[in-house]
Amino acid sequence: MSDYLDDGPARTIVRAEGCTKVFGDGHASVTAVADADLTIRGGELLALVGPSGSGKSTLLSMLGALLTPTDGRVRIEDVDVSTLDERRRTELRARRIGFVFQSAGLVPFLTAEENVATVGAFAGLPRAVARTSSRELLEQLGMADRADHLPEALSGGERQRVAIARALLVDPPVLLADEPTAHLDADRGQQVIELIASAVHDGGRAGLVVTHDPRIAAHADRVVHIADGRLDVMVPPAP
Numbered sequence: 001m002s003d004y005l006d007d008g009p010a011r012t013i014v015r016a017e018g019c020t021k022v023f024g025d026g027h028a029s030v031t032a033v034a035d036a037d038l039t040i041r042g043g044e045l046l047a048l049v050g051p052s053g054s055g056k057s058t059l060l061s062m063l064g065a066l067l068t069p070t071d072g073r074v075r076i077e078d079v080d081v082s083t084l085d086e087r088r089r090t091e092l093r094a095r096r097i098g099f100v101f102q103s104a105g106l107v108p109f110l111t112a113e114e115n116v117a118t119v120g121a122f123a124g125l126p127r128a129v130a131r132t133s134s135r136e137l138l139e140q141l142g143m144a145d146r147a148d149h150l151p152e153a154l155s156g157g158e159r160q161r162v163a164i165a166r167a168l169l170v171d172p173p174v175l176l177a178d179e180p181t182a183h184l185d186a187d188r189g190q191q192v193i194e195l196i197a198s199a200v201h202d203g204g205r206a207g208l209v210v211t212h213d214p215r216i217a218a219h220a221d222r223v224v225h226i227a228d229g230r231l232d233v234m235v236p237p238a239p
């Protein structure tokens, strides 16, 4: 499925060093993430857990080059994101990072397949290739017979599967998900977790899932706890 395993499954793909984010300044400033060190290797799924407001989404946004750290740095495959200008950062996101959020965020007037294929353009994927890959991915995710449906005709779990297909279209080495099962019932949530876990494990990707859901942690190789913006790496769950 992916060639990221070629130079060994233990390759570090994501590295945060002293990553800090302060919003605002003076008395009104909020340190959302303080001095976070974190690495994610290819084929490794991390669960990031912590209370509301503890800095999970902020950290994920910095790891995904959506947000610039106030201090410290993020490296994606040895590229120091802070050295990139806006255009190159956008390019890095489009080509190297797949995002899945709480809401699928599909374009309502495009079919499932079109929603997936459209993001290919941002990564310079030829249209025909994007269409073929979209079909294949939707098929792999059990959505072959829903490919021509509009989002309104899909269930929440099906929409989230389309969002996962979209995140995987360009075969990115990094997959980041922010509470991807928050709006799903237990069964559909479980399916979505398993799809994310296999996309990370089988694809040799570096994966991080923000979650309150203990079942996700069970699929993770490591659980990282965050409280008040500070990371606390916990013992991995028993096999």
Ligand SMILES: Nc1ncnc2c1ncn2[C@@H]1O[C@H](COP(=O)(O)OP(=O)(O)OP(=O)(O)O)[C@@H](O)[C@H]1O
Residues within 6 Å of the ligand: 023, 024, 030, 031, 032, 050, 051, 052, 053, 054, 055, 056, 057, 058, 059
């Ligand atoms: N753009 C912003 N401007 C100012 N403060 C912000 C901004 N984004 C986040 N914060 C603050 O940073 C802290 C961390 O927020 P963050 O969204 O990362 O938390 P979270 O762990 O994802 O919470 P939740 O579980 O509720 O999604 C919070 O105190 C929040 O109010």
Ligand SMILES: [Mg+2]
Residues within 6 Å of the ligand: 056, 057, 058, 178
């Ligand atoms: Mg959040």
